[in-house]
Amino acid sequence: MPFVATCDLFDTFKDSARFLQPGLRDFGAVTRFSGTVVTVKCVDDNSRVKELLATPGAGKVLVVDGAGSLRCALMGDMIAASAVKNGWAGVVIWGCVRDVAExxxxxxxxxxxxxxxxxxxxxxxxxxxxxxxxxxxxxxPGDALFADEDGVVLLTAEQAASLK
Structure with a gap:
């Protein structure tokens, strides 16, 4: 899925574009990414995160609902390296990460x-x-996610298809 800047998406879709509230920080070397969403809902247990990121990602984005928990990290350098190896475009975690330097x-x-x-x-x-x-x-699951320095925007698959 080609990347489109989040501000441009709002100019195109106005109020029908969904967005996440501010507060997420960039931790990877890539700050602009997009892809089809795969979701995980977990609290303080990254079993499913590790499993999914070890499978072929084909440019998808894993969205993790960690309930905003700050008690532990749901992804570190080894799981993130697995995501890179398997072709995932990105990971958005409503929770914590660790091994930030890596x-x-x-x-x-x-x-x-x-x-x-x-x-x-x-x-x-x-x-x-x-x-x-x-x-x-x-x-x-199946939404199109676009993330950049301005935030995270979500579109339906139909909205994303209209961008082509």
């Missing part, structure tokens, strides 16, 4: 709330490909 070197878009050195405990929990409610927008 994440900054990776060719991956990474947006998250904060950094936290504590790793999550894997308990084999989490839901995949379910709608997730992040501050500002409902995010559905």
């Amino acid at each position: 994440l900054q070197k990776l060719d991956l878009g990474i947006k998250a709330l904060a950094s936290m050195p504590r790793a999550s405990t894997r308990r084999d929990q989490g839901l995949v490909d379910v709608p997730v409610e992040l501050p500002g927008a409902l995010v559905n």
Whole structure:
């Protein structure tokens, strides 16, 4: 999916474009990315995040609803390196990451709330490909996500197809 600047998307779609509330920070070497959304809903358990990012990403973006938890990181350098190796375009985490110095070197878009050195405990929990409610927008599997320095914008697949 070709990248389009988030401000341009708002100029085109006006109020029908969805957006996440401000607060996410850039952690990866890539600050402008786009792709079809895959979702994970998990709190303090990155089992599904690790599993998904170890599969072929084909330019998709993983959106993780970590419930805004600041208790532990849901992704670190090893899982992020797996995402790069498997062709994911980006990861958006409503929660924390860790290994920030290493994440900054990776060719991956990474947006998250904060950094936290504590790793999550894997308990084999989490839901995949379910709608997730992040501050500002409902995010559905299959949505088109566009992220840049101005924020994160979501379009339906139909809206994204009209960009071509």
